[in-house]
Amino acid sequence: MKFFTLSLAASVALLGLQTIPAFAGSYQGPTGLQLYSLRADFAKDVPGTMKFVKDLGFHEVEVGNTYKLTPVEFKKLLDANNLKPIAGHFPYDRLRNDPEGVAQEAKVYGLKYVGCAWIPHKGNFDEAQCRAAAEVFNKAGAVFAKHGMKCFYHVHGYEFRPLGDGTVFDLLMAQTDPKLVTFEMDILWVMFPGQCPVKLFEKYGKRWELVHLKDLKKGVKTGEHTGHTDVTNDVPLGSGQMDYSAILKAAQKAGVKYYFIEDESPSVREQLPQSLKFLQQVKW
Numbered sequence: 198m199k200f201f202t203l204s205l206a207a208s209v210a211l212l213g214l215q216t217i218p219a220f221a222g223s224y225q226g227p228t229g230l231q232l233y234s235l236r237a238d239f240a241k242d243v244p245g246t247m248k249f250v251k252d253l254g255f256h257e258v259e260v261g262n263t264y265k266l267t268p269v270e271f272k273k274l275l276d277a278n279n280l281k282p283i284a285g286h287f288p289y290d291r292l293r294n295d296p297e298g299v300a301q302e303a304k305v306y307g308l309k310y311v312g313c314a315w316i317p318h319k320g321n322f323d324e325a326q327c328r329a330a331a332e333v334f335n336k337a338g339a340v341f342a343k344h345g346m347k348c349f350y351h352v353h354g355y356e357f358r359p360l361g362d363g364t365v366f367d368l369l370m371a372q373t374d375p376k377l378v379t380f381e382m383d384i385l386w387v388m389f390p391g392q393c394p395v396k397l398f399e400k401y402g403k404r405w406e407l408v409h410l411k412d413l414k415k416g417v418k419t420g421e422h423t424g425h426t427d428v429t430n431d432v433p434l435g436s437g438q439m440d441y442s443a444i445l446k447a448a449q450k451a452g453v454k455y456y457f458i459e460d461e462s463p464s465v466r467e468q469l470p471q472s473l474k475f476l477q478q479v480k481w
Contacts, residue, residue, distance in 0.1 A: 228456045238466070256281060258281070294295055
């Protein structure tokens with residue numbers, strides 16, 4: 198397993214700082230990038246944006262859109278930039294209707310994890326829709342397992358509506374097979390609906406194998422279950438509402454295997470170096 202290192206050239210050119218030892222603090226990674234963060238750049242220049250990711254010092258990435266390239270073409274560019282795809286996001290409908298087709302595409306990348314970040318739903322995401330989704334994930338997970346991959350679901354906030362003594366999300370956890378289905382915690386989409394990432398890491402432990410590192414602008418109201426907030430509310434790690442010292446400590450204790458920065462802000466190019474600097478120095 199390769200660990201994230203910020204290259205000296207990237208440190209100097211992008212941060213304008215003296216070289217900082219990788220992981221001088223308590224956090225140990227490995228840290229990748231969700232390529233969706235640079236979707237606007239990829240739409241204009243795939244090769245150039247791929248090089249930018251490489252120059253930042255990343256080795257692992259999470260994939261999704263191929264920006265009019267075939268998966269084979271996109272994978273060649275990843276290889277040329279020494280970027281290893283670990284996980285991939287696919288539409289929920291494809292996981293439901295054609296899990297074998299998804300698996301074959303995922304094999305082009307050599308993915309370990311195959312999943313989605315949104316469950317289409319009518320009205321509030323309720324018990325019936327949750328049970329249907331769990332069945333989709335279990336069936337897709339069984340298909341993916343035959344190819345040496347694991348199904349995952351990336352939480353998006355709307356799953357945390359109350360249900361009985363817990364939430365709809367608790368039901369989704371209970372109804373999915375731990376051997377076939379794992380979860381990706383997006384820190385922002387746990388905080389935004391008013392949940393506590395630390396408590397969820399403690400409660401579900403090894404069910405969390407993937408994490409999206411993201412921070413929410415100070416002053417933004419939480420407690421909503423819409424799964425939507427303005428992208429300008431994404432701020433550099435460590436500058437928002439999240440207590441990342443406690444969150445990362447809990448994540449590492451839970452056994453998270455891969456961390457991916459996801460920054461949906463239009464200022465992502467400026468914010469990524471700041472987030473990387475924070476991760477290098479954060480302590481607990």
